[in-house]
Amino acid sequence: MANDVATDATDDAVTGEPPRRRQRFDSIRNMVLSLAVICAGAFGLVLFNPGDQPEGSTPTVSYEVEATTAARAAPYELLVPEGLPEGWRATSVxxxxxxxxxxxxxxxxxxxxxxxxxxxxxxxxxxEFVADATRDAEDTGSATAAGGRDWARYEGSKYDALVLAEPDATTVVMGTASFDRLEQFAGALVAAAE
Structure with missing residues (x-):
């Protein structure tokens, strides 16, 4: 034990640093080095893992379970599309x-x-909901029939939209797609199964 104390005292005399300061510096240095190794590993995984989606594609999500659960909780008739042609894919729910x-x-x-x-x-x-959903699109004053409902047409710089205002809820079908596609989608909306 006496030899250890003497060795520490000799090391401190050589470096000129008090023992605690050097230990603190070593801890910070080790932490920074560990963080650099972890970041490099994570970057390597992202860089070399192509994933299962083609370049530039958006992942498809399943929404049936979420729709059923939400339909039970919602205070209005929750709508989901049914019977859309091939090529449509859900991306967020x-x-x-x-x-x-x-x-x-x-x-x-x-x-x-x-x-x-x-x-x-x-x-x-x-x-407020329509303004937020459509990114401040303007009501054109015209209407479109889709799925047995009359939808107000909105045009905007970011999104065009079809809006259905009912006593219990407001429904907005909006997006960057053409009005024909918006009408096709609105026409496919049915009440979600509970």
Whole structure:
């Protein structure tokens, strides 16, 4: 033990640093080196792992379970598309029971031309919800019939939309797709199974 103390004292005399300061520096240096190794490993995994999706594609999600669960909880008739032709694929799904605009349902798709189309529903303030969902698109004053419902047409710089205002909820079908695609999607909407 006396030899160890003497060795430490000799090392400290050579470096000129107090023992605690050197230990603190070694700990920080080891932490930084460990972090660098972890980051390099993570970067390597991302760089060399091609994944199972083609370059530039958006992953497809399953939404049936989420829709069934949300339909049980939603205070309105939750809508999902049924019978869309091949080439449509779901890319995002979420239900917020206490969202900014009340109970909010969102289901996003890419159409066969890789254009975005989504249905959003909420039971909160209709004006604010439509402005948010459509990114401030303007009501054109015209209507479109789709799926046995009359939808108001909105045009905007980011999204065009079809809006269905009902007493219990507001439904918005919006996206970058053409109005024909929006109408096709709106026409396929049916009540989700509970």
């Amino acid at each position: 979420r239900y917020e029971p206490l969202g900014e605009f009340g109970a909010t349902w969102h289901l996003g798709f890419l159409d066969p031309d890789d254009e975005y189309v989504a249905v959003r529903q909420a039971d909160g303030d209709a004006g």
